[in-house]
Amino acid sequence: MEKIEQSVMEPVGKVDIEHTKTEFSMGMKVIMQKLEWFFVQKGFVLxxxxxxxxxxLILSHLTPFAMPFFAAVYMVRRDRAPVALMGLLAGSLTLSLTNITYTFASTILFLIIFRVTRKFQKNELKAVPYFVFFTTITANLTFDYITNGQMMTVYDxxxxxxxxxxxxxxxxxxxxSVPLFSISKRKKSMRTEEVVSLIILLASVMTGTIGWSVYNxxxxxxxxxxxxxxxxFVAGATVGSTVGVVTGLIFSLxxxxxxxxxxxxxxxxLLGGLLKEGKKAGAAIGLxxxxxxxGMYGESDTSLTKTLYESGIAILLLFLTPAALTMKLAKYIPGTAEYNQEQQQYIRKVRDVTASRVEQFSSVFQALSNSFVSLEEQMENDDVDEREFDQFLSNVTEKTCQTCFKKEQCWARNFNQTYDLMKDVMFEVDQGHVPVNGKVGRELEKHCVRSKKVQDVISQELTYYQANLKLKKQVQESRKLVADQLLGVSEVMGDFAREIQRERENHQQQEEQILESLQDFGMEIENVEIYSLDKGNVDIEMVLPNGNGHGEGEKLIAPMLxxxxxxxxxxxxxxAAAFPSGHCQLTFGSAKAYVVDTGVAHAxxxxxxxxGDSYSMIELSASKYAVAISDGMGNGERAHYESNETLSLLQKILQSGIEEKVAIKAVNSILSLRTNDEIFSTLDLAMIDLQDASSKFLKIGSTPSFIKRGDKVVKVEAGNLPMGIFYEFDVDVVSEQLxxxxxxxMMSDGVFEGPKHVENYDMWMKxxxxxxxxxxxxxMADIIMEEVIRTRSGEIEDDMTIVVSKIKHNTPKWSSIPVQKFKRKEQVS
Structure with missing residues (x-):
């Protein structure tokens, strides 16, 4: 029983602790927001x-800080300038009445000069330093003249x-630097110049505490x-030492x-920044x-004990500084981990917003694709034909039966018989049997008193009926084509959105291991960045110092990798390096498992x-290779334009990532809608995967292709009409494992059907x-072309193109170099 109570009470205690921590952090956040509102927005910090x-003071009697501070506040937060002026006057009063008089008079003089010359200023912000300079030197000389009379010296x-x-x-x-204390909503990072300006401002402010002491x-x-x-502690050794130098310099002045x-x-x-990995204790040890x-080796008259006490109190203040404040400060300073994290969050947010927008576009295209597939188009063709026939029959009866005295008898009492007879008559007229004879003709004569007029009207309306059916079919095919294309675009955009959202994996450990193994081998590598280690998709970048173009990457680094x-x-x-001692950047990737060597012969x-023939070899991606032949109808320049346009459109659409069948349908629709002329083109496309040698053949009105494997020859063919004839057609895809x-x-019809006095082209070509x-x-391409031309006694009676591609294993140029420390990818983990 006690164990059960203990097991129940432990989670409750943990929940209470977590709840208390959450409440404390929220309370501290509220307090920080209220303090920020009180000091920043209300201007009390100014x-x-x-x-x-x-x-x-500087040099015991110069006060160069008051006038610049008032001018900066006046330009940045004009509504808070009176508050800043009150603070300046109060501080000057602690020195002497002369100082407060000088400060007040110089600010009034600055405001008068600024207001008088305001109409002539093009850029007030750039003009302010000059006004401050003129105001300061005028006020200083005037006060010296009043104080010393005619005894002004060169020193003054x-x-x-x-x-x-x-x-x-x-x-x-x-x-x-003033906007950092006067504007609560500002950008989330500071430039280096702003950081230095902030340090100078803080150091200048601290000079106002000179002479103050507590317990000596x-x-x-x-x-x-x-x-x-x-x-x-926040920004490291560089910024820490800079703060020390600037602060010490201003104090010494x-x-x-x-x-x-x-x-x-x-x-x-410097020491505190170097030891910042030890948190606040490390920075304290540095101080x-x-x-x-x-204190021990310096020339200061101050006792070591007093100096240690002062450093101890500074360390105590550091430990009392809330972590929220140090983290917030770190987010503003470039180079800190918090700053980089803030930038990464911003980049991640932009990436997510972009991916979201792309996904929205993808869903829009998906919805548009679905909208083109209406309920009417999903119905069976029999229902569509029946409705169309009813409409056709309605038009016929409107012109014949509506004014007939036997209308009631035919359509009310004998509806089925009349309906079937009309259908038979339409079939006979459609077959060209006008006037209708035989059994159907006799039944029509017996059944209808206006048989001649019915036949004429049916013959007339049948033309419109068939044209309407054809038009609706074309519209339906066009809708389906557009739906497929929109669906393809939607899929491409969806893949793009997922690619955007995929973050770069953290391969820091693998980078260190690869860098160490290469350096142990004697290679001088400055930097290694791994973007992907997926099998077949490796992506690594390296920077080599003193890159001199001797092929170290190809001959040494790639074999070791x-x-x-x-x-x-x-x-x-x-x-390559731009100059002899520069850096060389190399990008390494996975080699293809197969390569394609291509030969072409054409005439x-x-x-x-x-x-009129065109051909193309297309690198679609790192692992896909396409070979295509297009034959434009006829010969000459127009046929060449058609075939070349077909391949150009196909290449652009395929490279966008759209699936092959959808791409071909898109090209077909463009070609069929672009002109009314009967200009068609064939397409013979082979898509080869260079990782596993699998291939897809898409043949649109093209001749067969052949695969030669040793002494065996295999024919590859598919029955599709040429492109541009119909708006919609099915694409047969033939898959083969190479x-x-x-x-x-692969060849055009000029080669395949070129041999003269040959009955079976397949057998002859094989x-x-x-x-x-x-x-x-x-x-091989040259030999087959020559054989075909010889059968024609040297005559070339048609455009001829033959493309021969050989599939080969990708043998590396350099053998791998054994690395003792790492033998397999599993060890690089």
């Missing part, structure tokens, strides 16, 4: 920054120029070290006695080491230059193919 900047003018120059530079910096511990030292700790702080802050930022080293992955790997693409009718060494012979003693595709 008051605090202004207060510290208003009392910040030089210091006024220095302060004005610093104000000019600080204005450019503050304009980039310097506030500026504590805050500066905390700032370095925070950025080194404010107080020359603090110059030694720059070395300690920079060193602590302690820097403090001990600089072949041994590691257990399949043939080849160099698919090589981007135009009468030895002309333009043939083998290495097979010869595929015999000639079997007699050819070579397996070279080009030689």
């Amino acid at each position: 008051f605090g920054l202004g207060f510290l900047l208003g009392r910040a 003018g030089a210091m006024a120029g220095v302060e004005a120059t610093l104000s000019f530079i600080l204005t450019l910096i503050f304009i980039q 511990l310097s506030i500026e030292h504590i805050l500066s070290r905390y700032l370095v700790l925070l950025f080194s 404010a107080n020359v006695a603090s110059f030694y702080q720059m070395s300690m802050l920079a060193f602590s930022g 302690l080491i820097a403090t001990l080293l600089v 072949s041994d590691i992955l257990g399949e043939n790997i080849i160099v698919q693409k090589e981007d 135009a009718k009468g030895g002309g230059l333009i043939s 083998k290495a060494g097979d010869l595929l012979i 015999r000639k193919i079997k007699e050819v003693g070579t397996d070279d595709p080009q030689a």
Whole structure:
């Protein structure tokens, strides 16, 4: 019983703990949102920054921070400028009445100059630093003149120029950093310039704390070290050391006695960033080491104990900093893991939105395809014919029986007999028996008093009836064709959406293993990126330093990868180095299991230059190869245009990913609708899979093809009419399994039916193919073409094209190189 209670109570306790954590995190999030609303949106953070900047000094008496800060706030958040001004005046008041008077007078002068010259400004943001410069130097010289009277010196003018120059530079910096504290909704990342500007602003703000101390511990030292700790922990050694240098430099300008702080802050930022993998404790250890080293060997008069206390308080502040704040800060700084994750989430969101839109388009095309298959078209043909005949009979009776006095007797009392008789009469008229004789004629004469008129009307209406049936059939076929094409587009877009959503797999471990194995072999590899390790679809990119084009990728790396992955790997693409010491980028992929070697022989009718036949060898993808021959009706330029257009359309549609049968139907519909002329073309298409050598043959009005395997010759044929005759037709697909060494012979009718005085073209062609003693595709194509022309005594009476393709195993150019550490793909895991 106690065990049962314990097993029940344990999950409850876990649930309570998880619930408490969730509530705590939600509470902290609410508190952070309220603090952000209070300080950022209400502008109180600007008051605090202004207060510290208003009392910040450089070189003991220069105040170059107040005017740039007010100008930046005035340009970015004009509605919060009074709050910032109040903070500046409050800070200046802590120094002296002269400082507050100078700050207030310079801001008023800036506003007057800005408002007066506003009409002449094309870009206010670019003009502000110049206004600040002019305002600062004018106010400084004026105050010096009032204070010193006629005793102004060159030193006073030089210091006024220095302060004005610093104000000019600080204005450019503050304009980039002030939005970070005054605008709550902004972009989710910062440029490097913005990060540096933020650091300078924070360091400038901390100079306002110079002279403050608690229990004889310097506030500026504590805050500066905390700032370095925070950025080194969040952003690493680069940003941490940058913060240390910038902060120490600004402190040394404010107080020359603090110059030694720059070395300690920079060193602590570097060590803290290098030790950030140890979390906050690692960054804290970096600060302690820097403090001990600089404190023991530096020239500072401050005691080591006091310095350690200040560093200890900075470390305590770091540990008290909420993780939510550090993570939020990290998302803004380029190069951090949080920043990269944020960018990945954005990219993933864009990808998902794109895939969703593509899927919506796919569903739209699917719905359009379904809408073309209406209920009426799904009904049986007998029902359709019966309804059409009823309509036909209605038209006949309207012109004959409606005004007949025997209408009631024929259609009310003897409906079935009259209906069957009308059907028989229509059949006789359709057969061309006009006037109707025989048994049907006698029954009509006996049954109907207007038999002659009925026959004439039936003969007249029958023409419209047949034309209507033909038109409806064509419309139905067209609808079905459009439905198939829309369905094909829908499938292609659906596959594309799934391809978009497929993320790159994480192959970091495999990349390290392959890199290590290649480096152990002595190869110098800078980077390896694996995109796919699927069998037959390997995709690997490598970067080689000092690539000099000696073929290392083809001769060494690819054979080693072949041994590691257990399949043939080849160099698919090589981007050579632009200069001798540059980098070379190589792309490796799976080699095809089979390759196709093709030979072609063709001739135009009468030895002309333009043939009505066209042929094409199409690389559809990494594993599909297509061979096609099209024969345009007739000869000459028009036939060449038709056949070439057929292959061009087919190639574009097949490369889009649409299935072969749908592609051929689409080409047929285009050809049949494009012109009213009776211009047709045949198509002989062979689709070969280069991974398993399976093949599909689609023959549209074309002659048979032949497969030669040793001494055996197999004929491949299918009965389909040429393209362009009918809107709709069925495509017969013949599948054959090819083998290495097979010869595929495809030809136009000019070759197949070319031999003179031959009764059985099949037997003659099989015999000639079997007699050819070579397996070279080009030689075989030339020999068969020559044999056919010889039977015609050298005359070429039709366009002739023959394409011979040989299926071969893909033998790698270089043998695999054994790698001792990894022998199989299973080990690369």
